[in-house]
Amino acid sequence: xxxxxxxxxxxxxxxxxxxxxxxxxxxxxxxxxxxxxxxxxxxxxxxxxxxxxxxxxxxxxxxxxxxxxxxxxxxxxxxxxxxxxxxxxxxxxxxxxxxxxxxxxxxxxxxxxxxxxxxxxxxxxxxxxxxxxxxxxxxxxxxxxxxxxxxxxxxxxxxxxxxxxxxxxxxxxxxxxxxxxxxxxxxxxxxxxxxxxxxxxxxxxxxxxxxxxxxxxxxxxxxxxxxxxxxxxxxxxxxxxxxxxxxxxxxxxxxxxxxxxxxxxxxxxxxxxxxxxxxxxxxxxx
Amino acid sequence: xxxxxxxxxxxxxxxxxxxxxxxxxxxxxxxxxxxxxxxxxxxxxxxxxxxxxxxxxxxxxxxxxxxxxxxxxxxxxxxxxxxxxxxxxxxxxxxxxxxxxxxxxxxxxxxxxxxxxxxxxxxxxxxxxxxxxxxxxxxxxxxxxxxxxxxxxxxxxxxxxxxxxxxxxxxxxxxxxxxxxxxxxxxxxxxxxxxxxxxxxxxxxxxxxxxxxxxxxxxxxxxxxxxxxxxxxxxxxxxxxxxxxxxxxxxxxxxxxxxxxxxxxxxxxxxxxxxxxxxxxxxxxxxxxxxxxxxxxxx
Numbered sequence: 001x002x003x004x005x006x007x008x009x010x011x012x013x014x015x016x017x018x019x020x021x022x023x024x025x026x027x028x029x030x031x032x033x034x035x036x037x038x039x040x041x042x043x044x045x046x047x048x049x050x051x052x053x054x055x056x057x058x059x060x061x062x063x064x065x066x067x068x069x070x071x072x073x074x075x076x077x078x079x080x081x082x083x084x085x086x087x088x089x090x091x092x093x094x095x096x097x098x099x100x101x102x103x104x105x106x107x108x109x110x111x112x113x114x115x116x117x118x119x120x121x122x123x124x125x126x127x128x129x130x131x132x133x134x135x136x137x138x139x140x141x142x143x144x145x146x147x148x149x150x151x152x153x154x155x156x157x158x159x160x161x162x163x164x165x166x167x168x169x170x171x172x173x174x175x176x177x178x179x180x181x182x183x184x185x186x187x188x189x190x191x192x193x194x195x196x197x198x199x200x201x202x203x204x205x206x207x208x209x210x211x212x213x214x215x216x217x218x219x220x221x222x223x224x225x226x227x228x229x230x231x232x233x234x235x236x237x238x239x240x241x242x243x244x245x246x247x248x249x250x251x252x253x254x255x256x257x258x259x260x261x262x263x264x265x266x267x268x269x270x271x272x273x274x275x276x277x278x279x280x281x282x283x284x285x286x
Numbered sequence: 287x288x289x290x291x292x293x294x295x296x297x298x299x300x301x302x303x304x305x306x307x308x309x310x311x312x313x314x315x316x317x318x319x320x321x322x323x324x325x326x327x328x329x330x331x332x333x334x335x336x337x338x339x340x341x342x343x344x345x346x347x348x349x350x351x352x353x354x355x356x357x358x359x360x361x362x363x364x365x366x367x368x369x370x371x372x373x374x375x376x377x378x379x380x381x382x383x384x385x386x387x388x389x390x391x392x393x394x395x396x397x398x399x400x401x402x403x404x405x406x407x408x409x410x411x412x413x414x415x416x417x418x419x420x421x422x423x424x425x426x427x428x429x430x431x432x433x434x435x436x437x438x439x440x441x442x443x444x445x446x447x448x449x450x451x452x453x454x455x456x457x458x459x460x461x462x463x464x465x466x467x468x469x470x471x472x473x474x475x476x477x478x479x480x481x482x483x484x485x486x487x488x489x490x491x492x493x494x495x496x497x498x499x500x501x502x503x504x505x506x507x508x509x510x511x512x513x514x515x516x517x518x519x520x521x522x523x524x525x526x527x528x529x530x531x532x533x534x535x536x537x538x539x540x541x542x543x544x545x546x547x548x549x550x551x552x553x554x555x556x557x558x559x560x561x562x563x564x565x566x567x568x569x570x571x572x573x574x575x576x577x578x579x580x581x582x583x584x585x
Contacts, residue, residue, distance in 0.1 A: 005395035010476050011486035015390035023382045024404055027453050032411075033417030034429060077328045084325040088318055096326065098569040102333045104508075105561035106340075107515025109535040110554040113542050114336035117343050117551075133577055157332050176311055183310035192311075211409075218412025220518035221535070225542065228387065237413035242522060245421055254422070257415045264410055 021039050041253055050255035055231050062279055063237040064150060070155035071163075077211045078163025079123035079201075085164070085238060087169040100165070102178040103158045108221025116225040119144040146228030149235065154222045159212030166208035170201050203275040212269040214264050288533040340558045344551035355552035363529045364558070366538035371445065371533060372513040375452040378503075379509050382458025387498075388490070390467030392476065402465070407460050416454040419521025420447055443525030448533065456512045463505030467498055467579065500575040504568060511564040515557050 039047060050056065085097050117123050121130040122144065126240070129135045129142035136142070144150050160172065174197065182192040220238040228234045237256055244253035313321070338440045355361065386405060390398060408416065422428050424441040434441060441447045475497070479489040493573055495502075517535040531538065534557055540548035571579060 005393055008393055008473070009480055010473055010489075011480075012388060013393050013395075016385040017393075017395075019385045020382065020389055020401070023385075023457075027418075027450070027457060028404070030408075031416075031423055032452070034422040035415070035419055035427075057390070077324070080321055081325040081329065086321050087312070087324060091321055092326075094569075094573075096329055098565060099329055099333055101565055101568070102337060102561075105511060105565040106337065106515060106556075107302070107511075107535050107557045109517040109538050110340060110515070110557050110561075111336055113538065113550060113554060114339040114343070117547075118335055119341050153332075157336065160332065177534060179311040187300060189310075189313055191318075193313075195571075218410075218414065218518075220414050220521070225539075238412050238518065239416055241414050245425075245522060248427055250422060250425075250492065252426060253418055257412075257418055260412060260415060268410060269342045271527070274296050 007052070013110050021119060027222060035254060035257055035261070038250065038254045042254065046251070046256050047258065050252055051259055053252075055235070056252070056256060057236050059237045059240045060256065062148065062151070062233075062235070063217055063260075065265065066152050066155055067213050070159055071213035072153055073156055073210050074159040074163045074212045075205055078160055078208060078212075079167060081160070082164045082167035082171055088166055092215045100161050100278070103161050109225075111157060112154065112222040112225035115222065116145050116150070119150055119153060119226060121145070130236065145226050146230075148227075148230070148234050150226035151223050152236060154226050155216040155219060158219055159216050161206070162211035162215060163208035166211060169203050170204040174200060187216050199278075203278045206271055206274055207278075210268055213267060217260060217264055250274060309351050337562075338557065340551055343547060344555040346551075347548050351548050352552050352555075355549035356550065360529045360532065361537055361541075361549070361553055364534050364553075367445070367448075367531070368514050368533040371448050371452055374449050374458060374508050374509055375508065375513050378453060379457045380506060382457055383464055383505060386461040387464035387468050388494070390465050391471075392473050399519055405461050408455050408458055411520030413451075413455050413516065414522055417451050417519040419454070420450050420523050442523050443527065443531055445531070447523035448520055448531065451454045451523045452513050454490050455516050455519050456459045459509035459512060460502065460505035463501045463508070463579070464498055465503045468494070471497055474488075500571055501579045503572050504579055507564050507567055511561055514560060 015038060119126045126144050132142045178196050179192050182196045218238060223236055224239055237260055239257050241253045311467060400460050423430055424434060450573055475493050476489050480492045515535060520533055524536055526536060536548050538554045
């Protein structure tokens with residue numbers, strides 16, 4: 001008979017293992033189970049009807065669309081930041097490295113009101129694009145806060161550390177011999193970077209992208225202040241869940257939550273598969 | 287470029303002085319400077335500016351207005367409530383983190399990776415959905431709403447709901463710091479201690495715990511900062527009753543929505559300071575005890 005666990009001289013397995021499952025059950029399994037139960041009691045037809053309501057559909061499209069764009073921007077700039085932090089030495093590098101964690105350290109509501117203050121038409125950056133600015137005289141005024149553009153800014157803010165922190169260990173473990181071999185064989189530095197380094201870190205980049213994306217889809221605090229929350233235009237899915245709950249429309253809220261959970265799950269699954277494929281193709285450990 | 291010229295000439299070009307060749311595995315100086323400039327600008331623009339804005343806005347009307355913001359009784363009770371919620375949630379999560387890391391790191395059993403991904407689950411669930419779970423369970427029209435009501439118990443719109451929602455979003459922090467480190471350390475020291483006659487608890491207390499103390503502190507700091515700053519999950523279950531169920535982040539929202547910007551940013555600056563102190567201690571721990579905290583740092 002296959003064993004459940006390898007015998008060990010160390011005591012305390014039953015106690016800790018049991019406690020962990022008890023805690024998980026109370027804190028997340030039963031609560032998430034309630035969502036699944038509620039969603040399944042609605043049935044697929046009702047769920048579909050709830051999700052295709054125009055305001056719900058618009059909110060989901062906005063949340064997922066903007067999160068994708070923000071995660072993509074973070075992947076590009078996160079890669080540059082991670083590269084600079086691991087490969088170069090320059091004054092202030094450690095400070096910059098610590099600053100990457102700011103979105104984790106700053107509570108979301110605090111980040112939200114701060115971003116709104118900066119990007120509002122009278123804010124430090126918002127005023128550079130508002131009516132009467134140099135930008136406005138050339139291209140017309142650009143409103144950042146209280147539009148989807150503002151949501152995008154907030155989502156970039158909260159997503160960046162996921163990309164940087166996922167890439168950093170991979171970049172610092174990177175085998176320099178590969179790059180040296182490439183250089184010896186006559187490749188220019190740019191060719192080495194794009195044909196040797198980038199494919200090697202691609203799985204990690206994808207993981208960082210997915211983490212930033214998943215976080216952005218569910219983000220609430222840093223977005224609602226800057227979003228303006230105009231239904232159908234700048235109303236994100238998590239806010240719509242709260243609105244539904246406040247109206248005691250549990251079915252409506254559950255439908256949105258289910259869509260978010262399922263779509264996030266599939267994206268993470270897709271990323272895991274791509275990662276496994278790329279690992280197999282390139283044959284390296286990470 | 288001169289560097290390329292030097293490379294083309296090579297060391298045997300007859301120059302009397304040794305030529306410093308550029309490293310073949312790094313970018314040209316110019317590209318480096320450009321990349322550093324992009325990274326610095328991006329971080330300053332997106333990350334540092336909001337932090338500066340919090341303090342600038344809080345002090346906009348001077349120091350007196352800043353401190354006057356903290357005489358509001360609702361704000362004071364929000365601060366007190368936040369401390370109470372964190373004081374319940376964080377110790378519970380420490381116990382969970384220690385138990386989970388002991389079970390996962392010191393034993394081999396089936397379904398370990400499944401358990402690990404369950405522990406990571408809160409990172410991929412929206413805080414709003416986390417809060418919603420408890421409303422579905424304990425809300426007025428939730429599964430247990432009727433029963434709770436008839437027994438005069440309240441979870442949603444009361445402190446128990448705040449604590450539950452906070453635990454949901456913060457419980458992985460301690461466990462995630464401890465598990466990789468304890469896996470790396472293995473079981474030999476514990477086995478030695480046991481074979482010398484120490485009991486299980488004694489072994490944990492005097493062998494395992496000292497080995498992971500910095501990682502534990504690190505995890506507790508992150509857990510506490512998130513617990514005090516959590517907004518989305520708490521917002522759903524709080525009901526926003528002034529002076530009763532408002533934590534600091536919710537008080538910030540109320541003040542902000544009332545256009546009381548100085549007070550909103552002043553209260554926010556307390557949370558920002560907490561975040562900065564956490565970040566400073568965390569960075570200090572990483573530089574000083576990096577090897578004792580282990581490499582896996584993603585959150």
